[in-house]
Amino acid sequence: MKEFTVKQLFHISKGKKVEQVVSDNINKVRLIQIEDLRNNDNIKYCVGSNNYVYATEDDVIIAWDGANAGTIGYNLKGAVGSTLAVLKRKREDFLVTYVAKFLQSKSQFLRDNCTGATIPHISRSVLEDIVIPIPSIEVQSEIVKVLNKAQFLIDKRKEQLLAMSELTQSVFLEMFGDPYLNNKGWEVQSLGEVANIVMGQSPPGDSYNLKNNGLPLLNGPAEFTNKYPLEKQWTTSPKKTSEKGDILFCVRGATAGRMNFSDKTYAIGRGLAAIKVKNENDLHFVFLILKFMYNHFQNTSNGSTFINIDKKTLENIPIFKVSDSLKERYFNIIEGIEKQKTLIEHSLDNLEANYGSLINSVFRKELFTA
Incomplete structure (x- = not known):
């Protein structure tokens, strides 16, 4: 099996400060920030500029600064904010998804080796020196497939939690209205x-x-x-x-x-x-x-x-x-929902722990060989 360092596989470009704009701007492009490495729940935009650093779906993105330093994302396209960095491939003989998942298994290692006393920053040298095993494309694809199946179960649990959260939110809005708009005139x-x-x-x-x-x-x-x-x-x-x-x-x-x-x-x-x-x-x-x-x-x-x-x-x-009696009524209504959420959260914790064990096993070559 071949092995390469991150430096041998990628060019690393630090993101830049990007000015956010409203989502209906006709010249908008997506603004990628740390939260986007986890989900697409709160997409933001900016006006394109030649001064910005851009990511494509074929790049790996890493959170470079702050408490989330070491978080890895991929398959994203847009302008990259100043707390992120983009890894652009130098060669074509590997799957970006495979390498991104390998680097996700190193997130805690990267975080533990950050520089900076109060605000952590990724150590470029530590990142560049990480050695990545590169098996055949077929094996890479199989590893990605197994990890995606495990991730699918995690995503389903998260969807269930989101649905239950939306249900409690719906009950809240029905009883009290929007907290920011105060459309019920409290x-x-x-x-x-x-x-x-x-x-x-x-x-x-x-x-x-x-x-x-x-x-x-x-x-x-x-x-x-x-x-x-x-x-x-x-x-x-x-x-x-x-x-x-x-x-x-x-x-x-x-x-x-x-x-x-x-x-x-x-x-x-x-x-x-x-x-x-x-x-x-x-x-x-x-x-x-x-x-x-x-x-x-x-x-x-x-x-x-x-x-x-x-x-x-x-x-x-x-x-x-709001009166205590009305608040109590709300919490009584959602009590059953919250109990179900707790059960799903425990299931999600177990799935995520199992995923962590699986990803470490895969990249220790316990499940796959070249």
Whole structure:
């Protein structure tokens, strides 16, 4: 079996700052950002320019900067944002999908070997030195086929979760209306009135560690799960913290608006805010309001391309004044849906764990040989 380094297979071009435009612009081209490496749920556009770096469906794209550094995408066409890089092939004797899936198996390795104390950056030398086994085209195709079948099951579970989320959203909209438009005319109060908001602050770089010393440190969605975050690094000099019961809210970048709940005390970096709802009975309703406004957060910010939601913006978010009895009625209606979602989420976790084992087995040549 032949082996090649990434440097032997690809030219690497770092993306550039791209100005986003509204989707109905006649000269639009797709703007590819980190979230697009996972799905096509929130497509953005820009006006084409010779100054931009472009990807085609035959390229591999990697998240170069930030908490998601090392995330791999492919089969995308458009202008590439400044936090991404494009890998363009130098030769034709391999399947891009095969190599992209191999690099996906190295995402954590790339993340673990990033440079930068507060904002991770991919190490070009580490990436370029990765050795990729290149079997025959037939074997590459077979590997891709097996992995695609496993991915199909994962995608089906995600579709089920999405359908259930849309059902709960439909019930919410029927009862309360759109949180941003307030088309049912509710009396509102600001988020700043119902919650205290703590904006994260990065600890000193030399306080970071992987040895469980100090408080677990959260910098953004890289540590998020479906509900509670995972501990991946720690700091001995926390500047800002969240407490149990707080809403963890992403304020920066392509994942602005994503949320988790804080299940204990965490140090929070500048990519997060802790929303401390004053009345415990309001917690889940406030979470729902914020969740339904995700697309609004993605398209409204202080930054022209890099989203940066400040404290004032958060404090001014309108929250409906709704009786406790009506909120209780809503949660009673969706209780059964949420139980089904939990079962599907557990199934999805198992499928994703199995996929991780499968992809590692494949590329250790346990299932295939040249």
